[in-house]
Amino acid sequence: MNRYPLWKYILIGITLVVSFLYTLPNFFGEVPAVQVTPVRTTEKVTADLMQRVESALKTAQIAPKGVSMDPRGVKARLADADTQIKAKDALQAALGPGYTVALNLLPASPEWLSSIGALPMYLGLDLRGGVHFLLQVDMPKALEKAAERYQGDLRTVLREKKVRYGGLNREGDKVVIKFRDAAQRDEARKAIEAAYAELTLEDSQSGAEFILSATLKKQAQVKTQESALQQNLLTLRNRVNELGVAEPVIQQQGADRVVVQLPGVQDTAKAKEILGRTATLEIRMVDEERMTNPSDVQAAVSGQVPFGAELYYERDGRPVLVKKNVVLTGEYITDAQPGFDNQSNQAAVHVNLDGRGARIFKNVTRENVGKRMAILLIEKGKTEVVTAPVIREEIGGGRVQITGMDSPQEASDVSLLLRAGALAAPMEIIEERTVGPSLGAENIQTGVNSTLIGFALITVFMVIYYQLFGLISVLALAVNMFLLMALLSMMQATLTLPGIAGIALTLGMAIDANVIIAERIREEIRNGNSPQAAIFAGYDRAWDTILDSNITTLIAGVALFWLGSGPVRGFAVVLCLGILTSMFSAVTVSRAMSNLTYGRAKRLTKVSI
Amino acid sequence: MSLELFHLKRDIPFMRFARSTIFFSVAFIVASIVLLATKGLNLGVDFTGGTVLEIGYPAAANVAGVREHLAKHGYADAQVQNFGAATEVLVRLPVKAGVTSAQLSEKVLVVLRQADAKVQLRRVEFVGPQVGKELFEDGALALVVVSIGIMLYLALRFEWRFAVGAMFATAHDIFIVLGVWSLFQWEFSLTVLAAVLAILGYSVNDTVVVFDRIRENFRKTRSNNVAAIMDNAKTATLSRTVITSGSTLLMVLAMLFFGGEVLHGFALALTIGIVVGTYSSVLVASPITMWLGVSREDFIKVDKTESGAVV
Numbered sequence: 001m002n003r004y005p006l007w008k009y010i011l012i013g014i015t016l017v018v019s020f021l022y023t024l025p026n027f028f029g030e031v032p033a034v035q036v037t038p039v040r041t042t043e044k045v046t047a048d049l050m051q052r053v054e055s056a057l058k059t060a061q062i063a064p065k066g067v068s069m070d071p072r073g074v075k076a077r078l079a080d081a082d083t084q085i086k087a088k089d090a091l092q093a094a095l096g097p098g099y100t101v102a103l104n105l106l107p108a109s110p111e112w113l114s115s116i117g118a119l120p121m122y123l124g125l126d127l128r129g130g131v132h133f134l135l136q137v138d139m140p141k142a143l144e145k146a147a148e149r150y151q152g153d154l155r156t157v158l159r160e161k162k163v164r165y166g167g168l169n170r171e172g173d174k175v176v177i178k179f180r181d182a183a184q185r186d187e188a189r190k191a192i193e194a195a196y197a198e199l200t201l202e203d204s205q206s207g208a209e210f211i212l213s214a215t216l217k218k219q220a221q222v223k224t225q226e227s228a229l230q231q232n233l234l235t236l237r238n239r240v241n242e243l244g245v246a247e248p249v250i251q252q253q254g255a256d257r258v259v260v261q262l263p264g265v266q267d268t269a270k271a272k273e274i275l276g277r278t279a280t281l282e283i284r285m286v287d288e289e290r291m292t293n294p295s296d297v298q299a300a301v302s303g304q305v306p307f308g309a310e311l312y313y314e315r316d317g318r319p320v321l322v323k324k325n326v327v328l329t330g331e332y333i334t335d336a337q338p339g340f341d342n343q344s345n346q347a348a349v350h351v352n353l354d355g356r357g358a359r360i361f362k363n364v365t366r367e368n369v370g371k372r373m374a375i376l377l378i379e380k381g382k383t384e385v386v387t388a389p390v391i392r393e394e395i396g397g398g399r400v401q402i403t404g405m406d407s408p409q410e411a412s413d414v415s416l417l418l419r420a421g422a423l424a425a426p427m428e429i430i431e432e433r434t435v436g437p438s439l440g441a442e443n444i445q446t447g448v449n450s451t452l453i454g455f456a457l458i459t460v461f462m463v464i465y466y467q468l469f470g471l472i473s474v475l476a477l478a479v480n481m482f483l484l485m486a487l488l489s490m491m492q493a494t495l496t497l498p499g500i501a502g503i504a505l506t507l508g509m510a511i512d513a514n515v516i517i518a519e520r521i522r523e524e525i526r527n528g529n530s531p532q533a534a535i536f537a538g539y540d541r542a543w544d545t546i547l548d549s550n551i552t553t554l555i556a557g558v559a560l561f562w563l564g565s566g567p568v569r570g571f572a573v574v575l576c577l578g579i580l581t582s583m584f585s586a587v588t589v590s591r592a593m594s595n596l597t598y599g600r601a602k603r604l605t606k607v608s609i
Numbered sequence: 610m611s612l613e614l615f616h617l618k619r620d621i622p623f624m625r626f627a628r629s630t631i632f633f634s635v636a637f638i639v640a641s642i643v644l645l646a647t648k649g650l651n652l653g654v655d656f657t658g659g660t661v662l663e664i665g666y667p668a669a670a671n672v673a674g675v676r677e678h679l680a681k682h683g684y685a686d687a688q689v690q691n692f693g694a695a696t697e698v699l700v701r702l703p704v705k706a707g708v709t710s711a712q713l714s715e716k717v718l719v720v721l722r723q724a725d726a727k728v729q730l731r732r733v734e735f736v737g738p739q740v741g742k743e744l745f746e747d748g749a750l751a752l753v754v755v756s757i758g759i760m761l762y763l764a765l766r767f768e769w770r771f772a773v774g775a776m777f778a779t780a781h782d783i784f785i786v787l788g789v790w791s792l793f794q795w796e797f798s799l800t801v802l803a804a805v806l807a808i809l810g811y812s813v814n815d816t817v818v819v820f821d822r823i824r825e826n827f828r829k830t831r832s833n834n835v836a837a838i839m840d841n842a843k844t845a846t847l848s849r850t851v852i853t854s855g856s857t858l859l860m861v862l863a864m865l866f867f868g869g870e871v872l873h874g875f876a877l878a879l880t881i882g883i884v885v886g887t888y889s890s891v892l893v894a895s896p897i898t899m900w901l902g903v904s905r906e907d908f909i910k911v912d913k914t915e916s917g918a919v920v
Contacts, residue, residue, distance in 0.1 A: 269715050430737035439731045446869035454863030458856050498800050501864060501872050505807060508860030512853040519849040545821040548766060549814040555758040556810030560803060563751040565744065568803045
């Protein structure tokens with residue numbers, strides 16, 4: 001009666017082997033490495049970059065322990081921390097400012113483990129050190145900015161339709177227009193409604209003034225806020241890229257918040273400075289006269305930039321001489337979206353300018369048909385020519401189409417860049433958690449130590465109290481620990497210090513199932529049952545109890561995961577997973593072991609319990 | 610011969626003491642509520658908002674000196690204390706209107722470096738007042754959700770009287786832990802809250818094991834002596850209750866003594882919770898259930914309908 005069919009043993013065996021394999025990477029530790037990523041998120045990582053990294057290391061006479069490539073970048077493993085820093089300097093010098101070279105730690109487990117996706121557990125910031133920021137996007141400001149743009153737009157519309165008005169001002173996120181009589185107001189309403197369907201218009205009257213106030217419709221407000229958040233996320237991503245952080249996390253949280261996690265960053269002041277920085281976009285005319293003269297370009301490249309012009313480089317490295325005069329700045333851009341050219345069906349970027357921007361743009365394009373116009377992105381004092389298209393005709397209405405894109409992908413990348421130049425709305429840090437690297441290492445040490453000490457104490461107690469069955473229980477508990485670690489490694493769930501505490505706690509609680517079973521078996525023996533029957537009944541009857549008692553803890557764990565944040569969430573994940581693995585290990589695995597021990601004995605007279 | 614702590618020939622008459630155990634429990638709960646109402650909880654920076662800096666000094670730190678130095682530079686409201694080791698100092702600053710966190714922690718560090726250039730920033734935690742409020746609300750909501758969830762589960766699996774009894778016992782544990790936290794004015798942080806929620810799950814877990822046996826006894830015997838049935842169930846499970854609590858306690862105590870300063874509050878709350886929880890599962894939960902009028906019929910009936918449905 002106490003025998004499992006063969007398939008059950010095989011299943012348990014497979015589970016154990018798999019969980020052992022996936023736990024393995026956690027024991028190898030980490031090796032120092034450098035990680036090379038392109039500064040521009042739009043640039044793809046290619047085998048060519050890998051070759052450049054390899055040859056740069058060769059020139060610097062550094063022998064890497066391995067170079068690998070993934071979609072995010074190229075990673076080179078190195079022998080020790082000294083070579084790591086040497087390699088970083090060598091690579092940064094060889095690759096130039098277009099690439100970020102960051103110090104990183106990579107799992108030291110053998111290649112074949114990584115190739116089956118067996119990775120060490122993902123450590124939270126409290127264990128590896130680093131900065132965690134929670135940023136709040138100032139949404140009212142985003143709406144005010146939108147209203148500011150509409151202010152100009154509405155002025156243009158009214159002027160074009162020749163509607164006379166007394167005053168046009170912004171009050172918060174509202175644009176208020178004053179008129180002398182109701183007829184003019186109605187006319188204005190008609191004009192505005194035709195041009196901007198996304199606005200809600202409201203009439204009111206104060207004294208002799210007829211007032212029309214325009215606000216964004218709810219739907220458009222939500223859209224504005226969403227795109228503000230997306231733009232801020234993208235801007236942050238670009239900036240963090242420059243910080244040289246190996247594995248940054250930048251995520252939206254809720255409707256108006258952004259989480260930024262920078263593992264390994266210690267200089268929080270610098271991180272804050274860079275996150276809060278503003279980037280700008282400029283549109284200027286290309287200095288065609290001098291560009292047509294190769295010697296001028298040559299002179300500029302060698303350092304003699306002609307008067308009234310500036311030298312910048314296009315994204316493919318070609319030099320461009322641009323006039324010093326700024327035509328437009330990014331503030332005039334309200335939106336940029338990828339799309340297609342109506343006539344040629346080529347990929348294109350559609351840029352919307354606000355009222356003032358549209359007027360300026362119209363004048364400039366009218367006067368410069370056939371010439372080139374450069375779109376510059378200025379960030380951290382570095383200026384880059386994003387694109388420099390030829391103006392084909394006068395462009396009015398503030399809708400600008402930039403063609404000449406290679407692919408729809410490039411169009412979408414460029415439109416992202418255009419939007420990503422600056423923050424759409426200011427952000428404020430509302431939560432910060434910084435943990436120094438030494439503290440992180442100490443946290444791991446103390447967490448692991450206390451778990452092992454607790455485990456040892458339980459082992460001693462169980463073996464003394466329940467003898468062989470105690471040993472079986474402890475082995476099952478060890479299996480539970482492996483299963484839990486394997487699951488956490490597979491899921492790459494974030495392990496935090498409370499998470500380690502969760503592992504300890506679930507181990508302490510998991511032994512409960514075995515105690516219930518052991519006590520039941522003892523009781524059955526006391527009641528005069530044969531040892532085999534007692535073992536059978538012990539496992540059988542204990543199952544209901546174990547299930548009931550675990551589900552209540554599971555309810556607590558799930559609620560904690562749902563409502564908890566940060567480190568507490570890490571605890572909740574471990575608690576929930578631990579309950580599931582403990583039910584398997586304490587019941588199925590320990591039963592398999594007792595079956596193997598006692599199940600075959602024909603005449604069992606004594607159970608060591 | 611195997612080792613047995615509780616080899617009992619006769620059932621322990623737990624129920625005879627029901628009145629006094631419940632009296633004590635109610636007295637503890639009332640005392641805890643009074644404490645919570647008057648002294649309240651010493652809410653940590655997670656819930657109130659504010660800034661915490663953990664600073665490492667090369668040698669033992671002069672806490673009073675640090676406090677004075679900060680006060681001189683305009684941080685009179687800073688709380689300074691040792692943290693774990695003599696070389697570690699924890700500086701707590703309340704939320705200041707007009708000063709963003711980003712600036713505050715750096716400014717304080719600059720001031721501290723004036724006094725001792727070798728200080729090391731080990732940890733910064735800043736929580737804005739809005740986030741603190743949300744964390745508090747979420748925590749309270751989690752407590753309520755967990756309680757309702759467990760009540761519902763027990764009412765479905767057992768009977769509503771058991772659910773009420775279990776919840777009473779668990780509320781008793783939670784109130785006592787919170788009461789102790791209030792009495793000693795220990796810092797109530799997010800991790801302590803996590804511990805409180807874990808206690809909630811753990812304590813019910815313990816109670817459920819006893820209830821399970823009571824239910825089994827109800828189905829097995831013909832006796833209508835509820836108190837005797839409950840005494841028998843508790844005696845039979847006593848060994849398990851004590852051993853499980855003991856082994857969980859071993860783990861938690863290891864955490865308390867070797868887990869470092871950050872886990873200290875977490876482990877301490879669990880230690881108290883496990884001890885109180887063990888007491889309440891044996892001595893508090895079932896008297897309530899009995900007084901609510903649970904009887905054998907409640908389970909026999911269920912059995913009949915169940916088997917009827919199957920046939």
